[in-house]
Amino acid sequence: MDSSKRFSSTAYAAELQVSNGAAEASAPGRSGGDGLSSFRALTEEVRHMLSSPRGWSEEERRLYAEKLNRAVIGFPQERAEMLAVISDWLIKRRMQHVSFGSLPYQSLAEALFSEVIGMNELELVFRNREGLEEVQVVGTRIFEIRDGGAVPSPYRFQSAAHVERIQQNLVLFNNDRINPRKRWAEVILLDGSRVTMTGFGFTAQPTLTIRFYTVRRFDLEALCKPEYRTIDENMRQLLLCIVRSRLNMVVIGATNTGKTHLIKALISAMPDEERIVTIESRYELMLARDFPSKNVVEYEAEEDDPLHGPRQAFKLALRQSPQRICHAEIRDEDANIYVRACTRGHEGSITSVHVSGLEDVPDAIADMCMLDGRGMNPVRLARRIAEHVTQIGFEMRIAGGVRRLVRVGEFEWLEGEIRVRELARYDEACDSWTFPEPFSPKSALRIKRMDSEGFAFLAGLGSVSVS
Helix, strand or coil, X not given: CCCCCCCXXXXXHHHHHHHHHHHHHHCCCCCCCCCHHHHHHHHHHHHHHHHCCCCCCHHXXXXXXXXXXXXXXXXXXXXXXXXXXHHHHHHHCCCCCCCCCCCCCCCHHHHHHHHHCCCCCHHHHHCCCCCEEEEEEECCEEEXXXXXXXXXXXXXXXXXXXXXXXXXHHHHCCCCCCCCCCCEEEEECCCCCEEEEEXXXXXXXXXXEEECCCCCCCCHHHHCCCCCCCCCHHHHHHHHHHHHCCCCEXXXXXXXXXXXXHXXXXXXXXXXCCCEEEEECCCCCCHHHHCCCCCEEEEECCCCCHHHCHHHHHHHHHCCCCCEEEECCCCHHXXXXXXXXXXXXXXXXXXXXXXXXXXXXXXXXXXXXXXXXXXXXHHHHHHHHHHHHCCEEEEEEEECCEEXXXXXXXXXXXXCEEXXXXXXXXXXXXXXXXXXXXCCHHHHXXXXXXXXXXXXXXXXHCCCCCC
């Protein structure tokens, strides 16, 4: 024995582990001498160790689960913390020096981290987080969403099994499951980031969609800035007049066009003392978090649970003295309730709906209302919606590579038909907004009564008549 080399009990224990692992690996019934079967067994131990609840209170355990989720989907700080947890676990077992064949990692902790928490090829995608809004995985293919546009990633998974491993890690850390009996799962993080996954049998290939929460400041002034360019100053003043005049609003637009950002910016302009009730199928607006001084009640309605579904949420919400209702998206079964709420004094409310153009909004909502079989007159219902529920419509779109508010319209009923007044339109050729038509006399009187300063500004734009 070399007298110049100091004895280390930890290193000696590691040598024993290595020799025992080699002996086990070469024994009959074992895989080859690389010890891969032992490594897989150790991986399962680490996975179980990490998934076990930690903390003295429910809040501490919830925060630990949140850290695991954030680590799995690529947040650097949480990843470093989980790597440290694995390293400490190995040190306590005196296994930090153990090697399992030719695994391409500098340490056993890194190898285990990559298997239990790592994202395989997505690790390469996450290296460039600048502007990364969403990652979409379909089978082995990867797509990156940056600045509202989807592009194929230069990376892809070697097999769909790697995607399924990531799915299993995520559901394990959330006490959920994805298997032949339940072939989908969702994970929502506290910051609003969202993971949606589906498995074989529900979709043709396993899918994984990671949507990051990227914007933390929501107000109309911010949307005017060069980094957003969603609106300009004239548009900001127009939107402020609409909010202050308590006109009911609806937002339309394709996925990733900035609908949620606009809704939150409009809500930021509402007085803090006004009671706002939000109803969502999943917490996404996070108003209480982003606007802590606002008087907000937030509902998360579960569509498959009658006791906690949208209908029950609306019933309770209407008893909590709401001044405005923010319904994230009108769906079939709650369309009638939202229509009734907007026509019974909850002015200045806002929602969104999936349609191709503003002209389609009232009819689309009317169609949803009629699904409950009450035998309503569709013409009268569409008129009621146009005049009282969706008074002002906003259309979002990607224009010039930027999320823009491309159109603002006022719905009105004229000669038995719904017409949309073109209050504002984005001209892509001139990169500016024009104001083709003024508000209707009815809305102009309302603005004059409720926002005299805004009325004067709109008169200068020609958006209201001063006569």
